[in-house]
Amino acid sequence: MKYTQELCPIIQKDTLNRTTFSFVVKSEKAVQTMQPGQFANLRVAGKTLRRPISVCGFNREEGWIRFVFEIRGEGTAILARMNEGDTLDILAPLGNGFAIDPTEKAVFVGGGIGVPPLLGASAPYGENATVLLGFRNMRAIILSDEFEANGADVRIATDDGSYGHHGFVTQLLAQRLDEAPCDVIYACGPTPMLKLVAAEAEQRGIRCMVSLEERMGCGVGACLVCACKTKREDGSETYRHVCKNGPVFDSREVVWE
Ligand SMILES: Cc1cc2nc3c(=O)[nH]c(=O)nc-3n(C[C@H](O)[C@H](O)[C@H](O)COP(=O)(O)OP(=O)(O)OC[C@H]3O[C@@H](n4cnc5c(N)ncnc54)[C@H](O)[C@@H]3O)c2cc1C
Numbered sequence: 423m424k425y426t427q428e429l430c431p432i433i434q435k436d437t438l439n440r441t442t443f444s445f446v447v448k449s450e451k452a453v454q455t456m457q458p459g460q461f462a463n464l465r466v467a468g469k470t471l472r473r474p475i476s477v478c479g480f481n482r483e484e485g486w487i488r489f490v491f492e493i494r495g496e497g498t499a500i501l502a503r504m505n506e507g508d509t510l511d512i513l514a515p516l517g518n519g520f521a522i523d524p525t526e527k528a529v530f531v532g533g534g535i536g537v538p539p540l541l542g543a544s545a546p547y548g549e550n551a552t553v554l555l556g557f558r559n560m561r562a563i564i565l566s567d568e569f570e571a572n573g574a575d576v577r578i579a580t581d582d583g584s585y586g587h588h589g590f591v592t593q594l595l596a597q598r599l600d601e602a603p604c605d606v607i608y609a610c611g612p613t614p615m616l617k618l619v620a621a622e623a624e625q626r627g628i629r630c631m632v633s634l635e636e637r638m639g640c641g642v643g644a645c646l647v648c649a650c651k652t653k654r655e656d657g658s659e660t661y662r663h664v665c666k667n668g669p670v671f672d673s674r675e676v677v678w679e
């Protein structure tokens with residue numbers, strides 16, 4: 423894993439809703455080898471540990487990377503107070519991203535703050551992408567118009583029924599797969615959602631890649647904080663690092679607890 427530390431000026435800050443922010447930062451080095459689904463570890467003023475945030479989008483020629491994050495605790499609250507012109511200290515690109523083949527028919531399933539990394543991953547697929555997004559309620563919906571602008575068939579579920587399908591995004595997945603086959607499923611979101619997506623994919627014999635979230639320390643494979651249980655091909659179990667071996671795993675490798 424080849425990563426770099428870079429000081430990146432924030433060139434655009436947008437507020438997507440009360441607690442969710444989008445930063446576009448200028449990057450010369452880290453962006454050069456970046457892949458969709460990878461993440462960056464962001465330094466937070468006054469905190470020892472960096473915070474892992476997925477890459478939502480990037481452009482090598484124009485030299486920028488985009489992050490979309492939600493305030494969850496102190497660290498992300500400090501990040502949210504940064505402004506255009508401030509400098510973000512990033513370690514990136516980290517982890518293994520999604521294997522992209524835009525000739526395939528792909529279904530992307532995102533839940534809540536798991537949605538941002540799917541924007542960059544689905545963009546090359548254009549009309550070959552179906553994007554299923556699940557949120558708590560209408561106010562929590564983010565980025566749906568940007569998925570649509572990329573040509574994807576976008577369908578939305580909300581837990582309280584205030585927009586789109588009333589229920590879980592996994593119900594939209596079953597409906598979509600009943601309509602037509604697909605070659606691959608990519609998913610990012612809460613673990614219970616990922617577990618259901620993996621089960622649906624396995625039952626129908628569809629390849630499925632999931633992006634896992636674990637608490638992290640170093641972000642580069644040195645501290646063992648982010649261990650997750652996985653299966654080898656012979657069925658025996660082993661621990662792997664979400665930061666180094668993931669965050670994207672084949673769903674059949676993951677031991678769902
Ligand atoms: C690979 C990966 C990609 C992620 N991508 C995004 C993203 O694109 N957008 C987004 O909003 N959030 C993302 N997260 C979650 C984000 O890292 C946490 O919300 C954030 O670290 C919380 O920090 P805090 O200081 O605000 O919260 P606190 O709870 O105060 O954090 C305390 C400590 O726990 C760690 N921690 C807390 N929650 C998490 C968590 N869920 N995952 C990892 N470490 C955690 C923090 O790094 C910190 O060391 C991602 C997490 C991972 C592992």
Ligand code: FES
Pocket residue numbers: 637638639640641642643644645646647648649663664665666
């Ligand atoms: S976060 Fe330190 S090994 Fe993964």
